Amino acid sequence: MIEIKNLKKIYGNVTVVDIPHLSIAKGESVGLVGNNGAGKTTLFRMILDLILPESGEITSNGEIVAGHEHWKAYTASYLDEGFLIEYLTPEEYLYFIGGLHQQSRAQVDETLTALGDFFNGEILNRGKYIRDLSKGNQCKVGVASCLLQNPQLLMLDEPFANIDPSTQFRLKNMLKDANKSKGVTTIVSSHDLNHITDVCDRILLMEKGVIIKDIATSSSTLSELEDYFGVGQTVGATPVVKIDEEENH
Amino acid sequence: MISTFIRHELKAFWRSKNTGKSIAVRIVMIFLILYLFGCILLAGIGMDKILEIAFPNDDLVKSFCGIVLIYFLFDLFMRLQLQELPTLRVQPYLHLPIKRNTLVGYLAITAVFSMFNLWPFLLFLPFIFKIIAPDSGIIVALAFVVAIIGISVFNNYLALYLKRKSNLNGWIFLITAAVLILIVIADFWWHFYSLHNISYAFFGRLLTMPILAIIPALLGIVMYYFNFLYLKQNLYLETLTARKVKIYKSNTDIPFLSRFGTIGDLAANEIKLVFRNKRSRSSLIIGLFFMFYGLIFYTNKSLGQGWYLFAGMYMTGAFVVNYGQFMFGWQASHFDGILVSKINFSDFVKAKYLLFTTVSAISFVLTIPYVYFGWHVLLVHFVMCVWNIGVTTTIVLFFANRNFKRIDLSKSGTMNWEGVGASQLLLTLPLILTPYIIYTPFAVFKHPDIGLALLAVTGFIAILTRNYWIKQLEADYYSKRYRIAEGFRNK
Incomplete structure (x- = not known):
């Protein structure tokens, strides 16, 4: 589905993304983890042709992404609120997105009815513009617009960050369902290691622009990641309370 | 504390994207502002000529006294439309250990630094010192200045108060605008009274009793204090921000x-x-x-x-x-x-x-x-x-x-x-x-x-x-x- 070769992005003289080779097959569910500044969002933006890499190329379904538009027909993505038209109501926005994919209002309504639980009554018919929604609810609109497009490739950047726990679980199920029963290729980034190892079959760990680990998810993946992120701490061990002598005189 | 606020404010101005990065934009901006003020100043300097043409039968000072109040009505209307609320800027300080009085005082005082408060002086001061001071003496001229400062301050805080109120309730603005328009119509169309005469009744008396200038000065101080109290009681984000009342936004089709x-x-x-x-x-x-x-x-x-x-x-x-x-x-x-x-x-x-x-x-x-x-x-x-x-x-x-x-x-x-x-x-x-x-x-x-x-x-x-x-x-x-x-x- 996605093929990356010799990809490099440099800001100033800092290399923010450096991926010699990466291939994501059709139907895979890929999770992207890494600390802030690891290059996750930059990678997403390059796959979506929003920024131009210094060198290398990305192909989607065999066609170079940069300068071509065929990939837009089967790729749905939500990176941040900048993907939403903030002065429209959620309904207007979703009808608009549906219209771009030649869907009638009735078809859109049908999809939205199925998303009723996910919306939890906070999105539709609330009489608010998207800009007046909370970040979490904006994220819901973004995710809904992605699903509405019936994509073959779905890309979400930190979708779990702002939504409430119930919605997080619903979103996880939706992602699993899209991947397992509809064969949608999903690429999701997250800081929540539990969620990401639960949803994704393959985890890419990024550090300073480089993919340093590429692991198929297994029962040990979570603790492996926790080891990496828990810099120098023994996970699970009870922290020793040290009494500061100076303070207790 | 106040000096820190001012330093932050200056940084906010120079570092904001609005200020415009390119020199060309800055020059044009400064030029336009100077041009605007120049025009007003010119009108101020030529005020006696303008009044002579507008009211050829009246005494110069009399017609001047007659228009001051009318100007301030117009001024209030303009302020309601255009003056910005100096508000959101206190948001990052609200949760910090800073006294409410300091914050409110700062908010209330900085509201004076508005372009609108320069206008009346550019417009009226030249006339006061050109015509009134030689005629009636420096004391009367100063009384006029004090009165104009007083009414400016009064207008300034009244406009801000009404704006804050209308952020909470959109009707306030409409009602105020309607009242202002009614006041004007009642004079110029229906002739119930003459604003010109009312204005003269006060400012004309100022010529003989300069002490009367204390009335507008008091009005200004009272309005400031009123605004101060209102702000102090309502130092919450919802009242401060210029956010309009939420109305139901419906879907529209074209x-x-x-x-x-x-x-x-x-x-x-x-x-x-x-x-x-x-x-x-x-x-x-x-x-x-x-x-x-x-x-x-x-x-x-x-x-x-x-x-x-x-x-x-x-x-x-x-x-x-x-x-x-x-x-x-x-x-x-x-x-x-x-x-x-x-x-x-x-x-x-x-x-x-x-x-x-x-x-x-x-x-x-x-x-x-x-x-x-x-x-x-x-x-x-x-x-x-x-x-x-x-x-x-x-x-x-x-x-x-x-x-x-x-x-x-x-x-x-x-x-x-x-x-x-x-x-x-x-x-x-x-x-x-x-x-x-x-x-x-x-x-x-x-x-x-x-x-x-x-x-x-x-x-x-x-x-x-x-x-x-x-x-x-x-x-x-x-x-x-x-x-x-x-x-x-x-x-």
Whole structure:
């Protein structure tokens, strides 16, 4: 589905993304983890042709992404609120997105009815513009617009960050369902290691622009990641309370 | 503490994107502000001459005393419309260990530093020192100054108070505006009373009893204190922010556009953009004001047809120019979304053409009453409308590909320099000049109508060859879109 070769992005003289080779097959569910500044969002933006890499190329379904538009027909993505038209109501926005994919209002309504639980009554018919929604609810609109497009490739950047726990679980199920029963290729980034190892079959760990680990998810993946992120701490061990002598005189 | 606030405030000003990065913009900005103040000062210095012409039968000082109060009514109205609330800036300090009195005092005091508080002094001080001081002595002159300071301060805080109130309840603004208008109508149309006389009753007495100046001074102090107390009791985000009351936002359809498919949807979105955001709405309203251009140009017999072109172009194309010069910056906040969704650029541009064509056509229809000044005027309007639809829109879109500055839709348009860059300053020149390049040679050789016909033909050709221009714009856009998108991401 996605093929990356010799990809490099440099800001100033800092290399923010450096991926010699990466291939994501059709139907895979890929999770992207890494600390802030690891290059996750930059990678997403390059796959979506929003920024131009210094060198290398990305192909989607065999066609170079940069300068071509065929990939837009089967790729749905939500990176941040900048993907939403903030002065429209959620309904207007979703009808608009549906219209771009030649869907009638009735078809859109049908999809939205199925998303009723996910919306939890906070999105539709609330009489608010998207800009007046909370970040979490904006994220819901973004995710809904992605699903509405019936994509073959779905890309979400930190979708779990702002939504409430119930919605997080619903979103996880939706992602699993899209991947397992509809064969949608999903690429999701997250800081929540539990969620990401639960949803994704393959985890890419990024550090300073480089993919340093590429692991198929297994029962040990979570603790492996926790080891990496828990810099120098023994996970699970009870922290020793040290009494500061100076303070207790 | 206050000095820290002031330092932060200065940093906020110089580091804000609004201040404008480029020197050209700063110079133009300073020049415009100086020009504005210069005009007011000039009116102030020439006040005695103006009053002589306006009220030839009255004593100079008497007519001056008569207009002061009327000015302040107008001043209050202007402040209600334009003065910004100095508010949101305290937000980052609210949770810190800083005394409420310090914060409120700071808020209340900084409200004085508004351009509106300079106006009355520029306008009235020259007259006071030129005419009143030599006539009635320095004490009386000082009394006038104190009275004017008092009423300015009173107006300043009254306007802010009413603005804060109307943020909580939209009716307050309407009621205030209605009351102000009623006060004026009751005088000038119904003649229930004369504001002129009321104003004179007070300021005229000031000539003999300077001590009366204490009344407006007290009013000012009371209003300040009232505002201070109100702020102190309401130092909460909801009351402070300029956020309007939440009303139910309904979905809107524009049936006329839905027949154009995706292009229509895009144009409909853009129309919603214009109406649902402060800044874009004000550019539309300015466009409506340009509709009165004709009254200036056509009533003046000394201006020839050359000027009619200018008037016609602006009346049918004000929106295209005013709104178009910031394209695509209006959509900056969701430009990434546009780039990744299934919209190809030619549809995107065709939607802009559709929007401009619709608005220009409507503007033309609105200018039809100018037929009163002769059918020829209407013909010029029609030709310029065609020209705008054909040529101006394409030039505007050509420059849109060169605009990398984002626009924050929620901010108001008055004195807002955000998004203004070299390309905006450059844009107006070719827009105004190009029709004259074609027209002037014929006008010079006494065949202006041939020039006019040629303008129309050029406009029509541009409309017929539109697809060619769209292709050119598209190629141009593809080479620039990463820069555009990156510029728009920079908040």
